[in-house]
Amino acid sequence: MSLWMKTPLIESVPLGLPIGKKIRLKLENVQPAGSFKIRGIGALCAYEANRGAKGFTCATTGSAGYALAWAGRALGLPAVVCAPDTMPPESIRPIQLAGQTVELAGNTWYDADERATALAQELGYTHISTNEHPVLWNGISTIIDELAAEGEKPDTILCSVGSGGLISGLCEGLLRNGWDDVRIVGCGTYGADAYNLAVEAGKIINKETTTSIIPCISALHVIDHVMDFRSSVHLRSFITTDLSAVSACERFLDDHRMLVDPSCGVALAPVYENAPILRESENIVVVVCGGVGITVERLERMKALAVERERRA
Incomplete structure (x- = not known):
């Protein structure tokens, strides 16, 4: 049983025409669980269920938790999602509506993950990694399989990067489909730039803290697997402001009538900015990764905070 669906690939005239490039959108935001996360987490949950899992736990700052809740519900298994105290109610509510449990633990994702790991042992559940497992990466790699089935190879793919689960899966898909000449640009912000630091340094850099207002991409470091692709895939990076x-x-809401999280907005930003990194690109696919817990009201709050921070800078 597949817990995710093949998503649409559409050309965007509003994004492409102003910069004179062909822009296509891989709409992971229309997944049943609201984001690309269900591909990897769904695959891993199904794998563990087949091995006798009694339930699941994971840590989240948003979309991963809903993906786990959705997968558990579809598989008929309970799930406990651990999240930092700062996770907004807009992100908690969908998990609870799926009939699963949310436990707030600590100030960061890392605190929540520590609790999720301990809770799995206490309850006899299986702890699900939301970014680091071969089955998870393979599930995510099906995005590239679907692009390849369309028959038109892009020269550049844009995606958001936090800890690196998405870009790792995409890289695996590129290699499997013989698309190793496609540039893949991982996008973040100045306050959530662990991937950018790793690409520039050629090794993983451990940050002491993050300053971005966008929790889903605020990782202290990328996973090891990201650096496995340094010599086999054209890894590039782009950072912008919150x-x-x-x-x-x-702008995406105006152009395509779809509301996505700013963690997805970072991958749209290079196109809207006509960023120099796209100068040599003519055929671009943006992985619109989605996001759960975003509302117009929350987006307005985030904008006000971002504006205030820039004013003080």
């Missing part, structure tokens, strides 16, 4: 990511979401 405000630019939020503004990209607003």
Whole structure:
């Protein structure tokens, strides 16, 4: 049983025409669980269920938790999602509506993951990694399989990067389909730039803290697997401001009538900015990764915070 669906690939005239490039959108935001996360987490949950899992736990700052809740519900298994105290109610509510449990633990994702790991042992559940497992990466890689089945190879793919689960799966898909010449641009913000630091340094850099207002991409470091592709895939990076990511979401809502999280907006921002990194690109696919817990009201709050931070800078 597949817990995710093949998603549409559409050309975007509003994004492409102003910059004279062909822009196509891989709409992971229309997944039943609201984001690409269900591909990897769904695959891993199904794998563990077949091995006798009695339930699941995971840590989340948003979309991963809903993906786990959705997968558990579809598989008929309970799930406990651990999240930082700062997770907004807009992100908690969908998990509870799926009939699963949310436990708040600590100030960061890392605190929540520590609790999720301990809770799995206490309850006899299976702890699900939301970014680091071969089955998870393979599930995510099906995005590239679907692109390849369309028959038109892009020269550049844009995606958001936090800890690196998405870009790792995409890289695996590129290699499997013989698309190793496609540039893949991982996008973040100045306050959530663990991937950018790793690409520039050629090794993983451990940050002491993050300053972005966008929790889903605020990782202290990328996973090891990201660096496995340094010599086999054309890894590139792009960073922008939090405000630019939020503004990209607003413009995307106007252009395509779809509301996505700013963690997705970072991958749209290079197109809206006509960023120099796209100068040599003519055929671009943006992985519109989606996001759960975003509302117009929350986006407005995030914009106000981003504007205030830039004013103080």
